[in-house]
Amino acid sequence: MRWSKTFTPTLRENPTMAEAVSHKLLLRAGYIRQLTAGVYSYLPLAQRVLLKITSIIREEMNNIGGQEYLLPALNPAEIWQETGRWEVMGDNMFRLKDRKGADLCLGMTHEEVFTSIARDELRSYKQLPQIWYQIQTKFRDEARPKSGVLRVREFIMKDSYSFDLDLEGLDKAFEAHREAYCLIYKRCGLEFSIVEASSGAMGGSKSSEFMVYSDAGEDWIASCADCHYAANVEKATSRLPNISDETGTESAEKFPTPGVRTIEDLTTFPGGAAATHQIKTLVYMLDDKPALVLMRGDHQLNETKLGDSTGAINARPAHPAEIQKLLGASPGSLGAVGVKDVFIIADNLLQGRTNMVTGANHDDHHLRGVSIARDITVTKWADLRAVVTGEGCPNCSGTLRVDKAIEIGHIFKLGTKYSQSMKANVLNAEGKEVPIIMGSYGIGVGRIMASAVELYNDTDGICWPVSIAPFELVITPTNINDATQKETSEKLYQELMAFGVDVILDDRDDRPGVKFKDADLIGIPYRITLGKKLKEGKVEFFTRKTKQSQDVSLDQIVDVLKKSIATAKIVNP
RNA sequence: CGGGGAGUGGCGUAGUCUGGUAACGCGCUUGGUUUGGGACCAAGAGACCGGUGGUUCGAAUCCACUCUCCCCGACCA
Numbered sequence: 001m002r003w004s005k006t007f008t009p010t011l012r013e014n015p016t017m018a019e020a021v022s023h024k025l026l027l028r029a030g031y032i033r034q035l036t037a038g039v040y041s042y043l044p045l046a047q048r049v050l051l052k053i054t055s056i057i058r059e060e061m062n063n064i065g066g067q068e069y070l071l072p073a074l075n076p077a078e079i080w081q082e083t084g085r086w087e088v089m090g091d092n093m094f095r096l097k098d099r100k101g102a103d104l105c106l107g108m109t110h111e112e113v114f115t116s117i118a119r120d121e122l123r124s125y126k127q128l129p130q131i132w133y134q135i136q137t138k139f140r141d142e143a144r145p146k147s148g149v150l151r152v153r154e155f156i157m158k159d160s161y162s163f164d165l166d167l168e169g170l171d172k173a174f175e176a177h178r179e180a181y182c183l184i185y186k187r188c189g190l191e192f193s194i195v196e197a198s199s200g201a202m203g204g205s206k207s208s209e210f211m212v213y214s215d216a217g218e219d220w221i222a223s224c225a226d227c228h229y230a231a232n233v234e235k236a237t238s239r240l241p242n243i244s245d246e247t248g249t250e251s252a253e254k255f256p257t258p259g260v261r262t263i264e265d266l267t268t269f270p271g272g273a274a275a276t277h278q279i280k281t282l283v284y285m286l287d288d289k290p291a292l293v294l295m296r297g298d299h300q301l302n303e304t305k306l307g308d309s310t311g312a313i314n315a316r317p318a319h320p321a322e323i324q325k326l327l328g329a330s331p332g333s334l335g336a337v338g339v340k341d342v343f344i345i346a347d348n349l350l351q352g353r354t355n356m357v358t359g360a361n362h363d364d365h366h367l368r369g370v371s372i373a374r375d376i377t378v379t380k381w382a383d384l385r386a387v388v389t390g391e392g393c394p395n396c397s398g399t400l401r402v403d404k405a406i407e408i409g410h411i412f413k414l415g416t417k418y419s420q421s422m423k424a425n426v427l428n429a430e431g432k433e434v435p436i437i438m439g440s441y442g443i444g445v446g447r448i449m450a451s452a453v454e455l456y457n458d459t460d461g462i463c464w465p466v467s468i469a470p471f472e473l474v475i476t477p478t479n480i481n482d483a484t485q486k487e488t489s490e491k492l493y494q495e496l497m498a499f500g501v502d503v504i505l506d507d508r509d510d511r512p513g514v515k516f517k518d519a520d521l522i523g524i525p526y527r528i529t530l531g532k533k534l535k536e537g538k539v540e541f542f543t544r545k546t547k548q549s550q551d552v553s554l555d556q557i558v559d560v561l562k563k564s565i566a567t568a569k570i571v572n573p
Numbered sequence: 574c575g576g577g578g579a580g581u582g583g584c585g586u587a588g589u590c591u592g593g594u595a596a597c598g599c600g601c602u603u604g605g606u607u608u609g610g611g612a613c614c615a616a617g618a619g620a621c622c623g624g625u626g627g628u629u630c631g632a633a634u635c636c637a638c639u640c641u642c643c644c645c646g647a648c649c650a
Binding site: 009010011012013014015016017018019034036037090091092108109140142143144146151197198207209218303316317407410412440442460476478479480481482509510511512513514515516517518520521529531532540 | 574579583584585586598599600607608609610611612641642643644645646647648649650
């Protein structure tokens with residue numbers, strides 16, 4: 001490729017709209033342009049990166065026996081209605097009608113389509129196992145697209161699905177994917193972690209997420225440095241010291257607490273209590289049915305845990321009016337004591353606690369001496385609290401920390417959720433009809449690109465891992481009007497291309513500074529500069545990531561370069 | 574959906590409070606001088622100021638409505 005003939009619209013200044021580092025750099029370096037909120041055009045540089053990522057994915061997927069498909073993005077409502085997700089997906093699904101008025105949607109994921117193929121075509125256990133995958137555009141009408149290409153409404157995803165006769169087969173497919181994913185991310189040059197995750201609306205028994213630690217991320221991961229425990233806070237647990245309560249009163253006692261609205265207020269109010277000795281009462285609407293959620297005063301609820309433990313599809317805090325109607329009091333004075341006929345779910349850590357303080361369901365009044373077992377009718381106990389940095393690891397004696405991360409992949413053991421609702425059955429060896437056991441596995445292709453930029457950049461621009469850089473090498477003659485430089489760079493260019501190096505020749509009639517700045521910004525991993533020392537038969541070999549350069553003689557440069565590229569692409573398992 | 578911010582040549586901005594017919598930097602075009610970290614000189618091109626309606630002799634500027642984008646939150650395989 002010749003630079004003079006490529007479209008690389010780099011910008012000198014950062015566009016104002018961009019906040020995330022990857023957003024700024026991809027925009028400035030000429031990789032992406034926004035069309036509308038959460039929808040981006042991928043320019044030639046980005047397409048080169050995406051193609052390199054997808055070809056790595058293809059190789060590793062094919063290695064575990066995956067077969068590539070290309071499925072429709074346009075789906076009929078019927079298959080989504082069969083699995084119930086036509087309703088579940090709510091506003092997040094792009095919906096449209098065709099000329100006949102029939103309901104259609106744009107695929108957010110492809111369990112339904114693949115399962116419909118499976119039910120139509122798979123008849124016998126002898127046809128199993130299967131691993132089917134595709135790399136395709138998905139659509140989700142995100143309430144708030146953000147961070148450039150990290151959270152978008154239209155995005156490229158590799159999704160695969162495994163079809164097995166039994167759980168043992170599912171385990172194998174799951175494990176095969178896990179290993180393939182590790183290889184894919186390693187080959188893409190990403191530092192990543194695997195964490196336990198909530199299956200959420202996907203259903204299924206087990207799921208693992210592949211995460212890249214980054215402040216641009218939207219997930220929080222609890223991890224232990226001592227034992228490799230790592231889990232999404234939606235799932236993470238921790239080890240906390242027990243609290244011993246003093247023996248409480250015979251019965252709960254109501255007392256006035258004028259002006260007290262928060263847990264914090266009550267800790268300093270005379271006759272109040274430390275946050276650890278309070279019960280926080282939250283009112284939630286679980287699929288439009290009210291529920292009380294009880295937490296220890298100093299603990300935060302994790303809403304995903306609430307959803308997972310109640311099976312609620314839609315969990316939201318109740319509005320003040322709904323709360324007033326339910327309990328007859330305002331937030332700040334709420335409690336569960338004496339509440340009947342309302343679903344009450346309490347965090348496990350409240351079990352057995354006595355002598356607690358909580359709201360009295362009477363504005364400006366609280367109760368003290370509350371003993372949970374005696375005074376509150378808990379419908380369900382569950383782990384509901386969000387782990388925070390500094391708590392004990394549930395697995396060893398270490399300490400947890402909570403960090404932000406970008407989700408770049410997610411693998412699920414689905415089980416029979418989709419095969420049952422869509423009647424995808426096969427006959428087993430006994431001639432009995434059984435539902436196919438499925439797994440679902442996704443990789444965000446665009447997120448790999450953006451994560452690499454988030455992870456590897458400096459003040460001058462992007463520092464791509466060699467394996468996914470748009471070009472491996474740029475040849476930069478400092479002055480294209482110098483006949484020797486021009487001739488030599490041309491010869492080198494031809495030679496390196498013949499060796500299969502992905503090279504771009506910066507043949508623009510520009511000052512060297514412009515060329516260097518552009519190459520650094522775009523993030524080309526290696527540069528061969530032809531300048532003054534060419535007279536002595538030497539060129540400069542520059543490494544983007546380290547900014548180190550060395551003089552290399554012309555007859556050795558090809559070897560030096562090939563060695564560098566090969567070394568950079570090696571994956572150490 | 575709630576809160577905040579912003580729409581002015583391709584990009585980044587000033588001008589808006591206090592109405593008088595659009596300015597600056599970058600980029601672009603042409604000519605010349607340059608050529609190792611975003612050169613310099615000269616001459617140019619390019620904007621109905623997001624849209625609609627209103628007030629006014631006169632609106633980028635004031636008023637109303639509306640659209641879009643960004644940020645925080647809610648939401649989210």
